[in-house]
Amino acid sequence: MIEFKLPSLGAEMDEGTLLEWKVKPGDAVHKGDVVAVVDTSKSAIDVEIWQEGTVYDLVLEPHRKVPVGTVMARLLEPGETPEHAEAEKRRLLAKVGERESITTPTQAVTGAAAPAIAASRRRVSPAARVRAQDLGLDLADVAGTGPDAAVTIDDVERSAAARARGAASAPPGGGPATPPAGRPSPVPRPSPADRAVAMRSAIGAAMARSKREIPHYYLAADIPLARATRWLAARNEGRPVNERVLMAVPLLKAVALALRKFPELNGHHLDGAFAPGSGIHVGVAISLRQGGLIAPAIHDADALATDELMRRLVDLVARARALTLRSSEMTDATITVTNLGEQGVELVQGIIYPPQVALVGFGRVTERPWIDDGHVTAAPVVTASLAADHRVSDGHRGALFLNELGRLLQEPEQIDGSPA
Amino acid sequence: MRISYREAMRMALHDALASDPRVFLMGEDVGKYGGSYAVSKGFLDEFGPERIRDTPLSELAFVGAGIGAALGGMRPIVEVMTVNFSLLALDAIVNSAALYRHMSAGQFHVPLVIRMATGAGRQLAAQHSHSLENWYAHVPGLTVVAPATIDDARGMLAAALAEPDPVIVFEHVMLYNVEGELGDAWREADLRSARVMKSGRDVTLIAWGGTVGKAIEAAEALAADGIDAEVVDLRVLRPLDDATYVASVRRTHRAVVVDEGWRSGSLAAEVMARIMEQAFYDLDAPVARVCSEEVPIPYAKHLEDAALPQPAKIVAAVRRMLGGAAGASR
Secondary structure, eight states: OEEEEOOOOSTTOOEEEEEEESOOTTOEEOTTOEEEEEEOSSOEEEEEOOSOEEEEEEOSOTTEEEETTOEEEEEEOTTOOHHHHHHHHHHHHHHHHHHSOOOOHHHHHHTTHHHHHHHHOOOBOHHHHHHHHHHTOOGGGOOOOSGGGOBOHHHHHHHHHHHHHHHHHSOTTOOOOOOOTTOOEEOOOOOHHHHHHHHHHHHHHHHHHHHHHOOEEEEEEEEEOHHHHHHHHHHHTTOOGGGOOOTHHHHHHHHHHHHTTOGGGSEEEETTEEEEOSSOOEEEOEEOTTSOEEOOEETTGGGOOHHHHHHHHHHHHHHHHTTOEEHHHHHOOSEEEEEOGGGTOSOOOOOOOTTBOEEEEEOOOEEEEEEETTEEEEEEEEEEEEEEETTTOOHHHHHHHHHHHHHHHTOHHHHHSOOO | OEEEHHHHHHHHHHHHHHHOTTEEEEETTSSTTOOTTSTTTTHHHHHOTTTEEEOOSOHHHHHHHHHHHHHTTOEEEEEESOHHHHGGGHIIIIIIITTHHHHTTTSOOOOOEEEEEEOOOSSOOGGGOOOOHHHHHTSTTOEEEOOOSHHHHHHHHHHHHHOSSOEEEEEETTTTTOEEEOOSGGGGOOSSOOEEEEOOSSEEEEEOGGGHHHHHHHHHHHHHTTOOEEEEEOOEEESOOHHHHHHHHHHHSOEEEEEEEESTTOHHHHHHHHHHHHHGGGOSSOOEEEEEOSSOOOSSHHHHHHHSOOHHHHHHHHHHHHOHHHHHHO
16 A cells, blocks of 8 residues: 655645645556645645555545645555455554544444544534634644534634633743644635745745755856857747747756756755755746746756757746646756846846755846957856855855856857757 | 414405405305315305306316416416315416416516415325425426415415416415414515524524424424524525525524425425525534425324424434534533
């Protein structure tokens, strides 16, 4: 039996709300299949599964907010039979029975299945749910006295009153009670305003952690883009608008290729140690219309040809803004690239997105005086910057990385294809 | 003034006949016999055979004649001895009376009032005892009312005669002998609103016609245990006054619907569905109903009693709903 648990979909995600299931019991699933849509503080994410199997049962109901790690569904492993699963279920139920022996005549008649329901979903009246939410009360702690031991409004209000009495005697300054892990609490789908607040808070938490934990160093270099601009203009000539490639694409591609020689800038710093990335998955910072930003990954960006990279970028921006990203895109980025050129700035001094170890920023491409072979010319120039984690790399290597980035951008035709 | 439901109905009929020459009464035994339930006793002498018309035993024929008279400018009141027999006239009522306004694009109205006795309790056995109000409450084009009180028995007929389209009035057979105080409220009787008969905090009992009195009895029994039940009389079965009973359920968070019809496909089911649609998040317990057992209503007294909704069944449903602990502590 495989337990499918709510994955963490970002550095600061510790809970999520199941919005809908994309599979049902009996469905066969394969690695990479989207099985559920989960709302995080940032976005609704298509959650993928990374194991093979057959869906046995969906444990979690939609619209429940649960902590990361909560079992959402159970799957039969290849070759496993439902009989195994039933035996397993009975074993689990026996445990549940020891803990809170719930038996009513109905359950005795219907056999093993009924307690399973009781264990996964408590009976709570709709009005009691609403009242609990208004009062900010976790239903897990409320005993039910209604029909079939359902939680009623009275139960909620009694429990809230008891909590108020408890809080009054507690020392001041204590934060809100943390719900016990594994006990789901109901939440409605967040409103845009709620989401904006939640996203701001998530960004704040991640950035504060970054500034608190990561010893940043910052470097910047001006890179002439005359060749790249000419190459791009020639490439786009005669193409319909929707097939043209933006300068952002060769910039991304050059970053990805440069990282091949600087693995210490590409990966995650976790549990006190650096883990190089399994590939070069470039997170692209995308600002959202409703405010906030998100930096989903383009996987193996170094291996993508220019047109493909452009297509991926357009797709990613559209889906980020429609809030339909995949879980792997949310978690796999090994570096972030942020491009604020369109807003007119020249230099970006970025904050690294933990647990990544570097962030590359690009400013505006501007015509500047440029000395080339002793002659002053007007040339398009971009200022590329690097913010990197001093625990993992040093300024010397960071400088060499920016040099390599600049060199690659002088040979745009070399970065066009999809080198192995 | 303390009068019976029968007298209230009789006064209403008398008023109508005396005040409007277009009004006439037609049905089985309404003349010489004075009405199956003695509502029109003496009317034949007072208003004459032109306006108090005994008919042959053909519901289809005399309901159809009523529709024709209504189309011709009269204001007929047709009495059908029981709703069981009205099934013989279903075609005339459902396919003609209910549809003419719509099918003529408003050119023809059928200002017909059909009075029907309904319900059980008098040991009249299955063919005379059923409650089929829901059959008519299903049909667009009809207004369906169920006067449960002295005031409504006195006041609803005039409102029904004022309607330009067909109105069906259900008179529960157990109500005729019920006595009560007639005040002035009957002058305000309408064909649109439900009424809160007794207010309460803990549960809403929704009833109509013959079950209103039983719901009130149940509420009194519950009050002795400290359970404060609100009682709503639907009064009008089509169109349903959702606002009144839904508002009540929003206050009490619980509802029991009491319906003398059979459970399956009942009007109770419709009311429950509307509560679920409009007040789901205010509910503190699943909505319950007390209906007739799904059998032809028996002749034997103890079996007839057992088949029908009774105050004790309503009380039991409320207790179940309040649950073990809450029910016991109240």
